[in-house]
Amino acid sequence: MTGRAAYFTVQTRKIAKSGPVLGVETSCDETGVAVFCPERGLVAHTLYSQIRMHADYGGVVPELASRDHVRKLLPLIRETLAKAGMTTRDLGGVAYTAGPGLVGALLVGAACARALAWALEIPAIGVHHMEGHLLAPLLEADPPPPPFVALLVSGGHSMLVEVSAIGKYRLLGDTLDDAAGEAFDKTAKLMGLPYPGGPALAKLAESGTPNKFRFSRPMTDRPGLDFSFSGLKTQVLLAYQQHADETNAKADIARGFEDAIVETLLIKCRRALEQSGATRLVIAGGVGANRKLRAQLADVAQREGFRVYFPRLEFCTDNGAMIALAGALRLQAGQHDDAVIKVAPRWNLESLTALAHTR
Ligand code: KG4
Ligand code: ZN
Numbered sequence: 439m440t441g442r443a444a445y446f447t448v449q450t451r452k453i454a455k456s457g458p459v460l461g462v463e464t465s466c467d468e469t470g471v472a473v474f475c476p477e478r479g480l481v482a483h484t485l486y487s488q489i490r491m492h493a494d495y496g497g498v499v500p501e502l503a504s505r506d507h508v509r510k511l512l513p514l515i516r517e518t519l520a521k522a523g524m525t526t527r528d529l530g531g532v533a534y535t536a537g538p539g540l541v542g543a544l545l546v547g548a549a550c551a552r553a554l555a556w557a558l559e560i561p562a563i564g565v566h567h568m569e570g571h572l573l574a575p576l577l578e579a580d581p582p583p584p585p586f587v588a589l590l591v592s593g594g595h596s597m598l599v600e601v602s603a604i605g606k607y608r609l610l611g612d613t614l615d616d617a618a619g620e621a622f623d624k625t626a627k628l629m630g631l632p633y634p635g636g637p638a639l640a641k642l643a644e645s646g647t648p649n650k651f652r653f654s655r656p657m658t659d660r661p662g663l664d665f666s667f668s669g670l671k672t673q674v675l676l677a678y679q680q681h682a683d684e685t686n687a688k689a690d691i692a693r694g695f696e697d698a699i700v701e702t703l704l705i706k707c708r709r710a711l712e713q714s715g716a717t718r719l720v721i722a723g724g725v726g727a728n729r730k731l732r733a734q735l736a737d738v739a740q741r742e743g744f745r746v747y748f749p750r751l752e753f754c755t756d757n758g759a760m761i762a763l764a765g766a767l768r769l770q771a772g773q774h775d776d777a778v779i780k781v782a783p784r785w786n787l788e789s790l791t792a793l794a795h796t797r
Contacts, residue, residue, distance in 0.1 A: 484758070641739060
C-alpha cells in the first residue's frame with residue numbers, strides 16, 4: 439500500500455495508540471504551542487504575543503500577524519518539545535486551530551501542523567478556536583463535568599452556549615454587533631488607551647469611582663440572551679467629550695463602562711442558567727481574565743448556589759494548551775481530519791460533533 443491510503447492506515451493505527459498531542463494556536467495575534475498528554479495532562483506550553491508589534495497600528499494587522507507566526511512557530515515548537523523533554527518522534531498526534539480567525543494566520547498553523555503530522559505519520563485534527571476556549575477550564579485540577587452553560591467572551595465573540603456533552607453545543611445567545619472584548623478594545627481606543635484596550639481599560643477602572651458615570655446594560659430590559667455592546671462606546675464617547683477636563687473623569691468613565699459590561703454579562707449568565715436548568719457555569723475567552731467579572735461571578739455563584747469555573751488567567755486569552763487539550767480529546771475519540779490544509783475563518787460552533795453520549 440502506498441501514498442494516501444497508506445497514510446490513513448498509519449493514522450488509524452496511531453490513533454489507537456494515542457500519545458502526547460502537540461497543540462498549535464495561530465488564529466490571531468498570539469503564537470501558542472503546547473504538549474498535552476491524555477495520561478499526564480498538560481506537559482509544556484509556550485506563548486509568543488505579537489501585541490507589541492500591532493500596538494504601533496492600534497490593532498491587529500492581519501498580514502503582519504501571518505508573517506510573524508511564520509517566524510515564531512517553528513522555534514516555539516522546538517522550545518515546547520524541549521520543555522516537555524520530548525522529540526517529535528514521541529508525539530501521537532497534532533492539533534491546530536482551523537478557525538474561526540484570520541485566514542492567513544490560521545493557514546500558517548494549519549500548514550505547519552499538517553506537514554509535521556504527514557512527516558511523522560500521525561493523525562492531525564483542526565480544532566474550533568472557541569471550543570478550545572470553552573474547554574480550557576478542563577486544564578484545571580477541578581474540571582467542570584457537562585452539562586454546563588459556557589459564557590465565551592473574547593475579542594471576536596460573546597456567546598452563551600449550552601454544553602450537554604463535550605462537542606454538543608447549543609447557542610443560547612450571541613453577539614449582535616461588537617463582542618465584549620471588541621467593546622473593551624474600541625472604547626479604550628477612543629479614550630486614548632493603548633492596544634489591546636481590555637486590560638488597559640480594566641486597570642484604569644480600578645482607580646475609578648463607582649456610579650459617577652452610569653451607562654446602560656444593553657438588552658437586559660427584555661427577554662433573550664443575545665448581546666449588543668456597540669452602543670456603549672457611543673455613550674462613553676459622549677461622556678468623555680463632555681467631562682474630559684474633570685479630575686479623574688477618565689478613570690471614573692472606565693469604571694462606569696466596566697461595571698456596565700460586567701453587570702450585563704452577569705444578568706445574562708443567570709438568565710441562561712435559569713433557562714437551561716444547569717447548575718454549572720464556565721467562563722472562558724480573553725474577557726474571562728477580567729478580575730471584576732471573575733470576582734462578581736464568584737460572589738453571585740456563592741449566594742445563588744451555582745458553581746462557576748474559570749481557566750487560570752493565562753489560559754483565558756489565546757494559548758496552545760486549550761488547542762492541544764481539545765484536539766487530544768477528539769483524537770482520543772477516534773476523530774481526525776483528511777490530509778489537506780484547510781481552514782475555516784468562519785465556523786459555526788453548533789456544527790461540531792459530540793464526543794460522548796448525551797443526556
Ligand atoms: O480570547 P482572546 O485572547 O482572543 C480572541 O479570541 O479574540 O481575547 C482577547 C480579548 C481582547 O479584546 C482583550 O482586550 C480582552 O480579550 N481582554 C480583556 C482583559 N484581558 C483581555 N478584557 C477585559 N479585561 C481584561 N482583563
Ligand atoms: Zn481567542
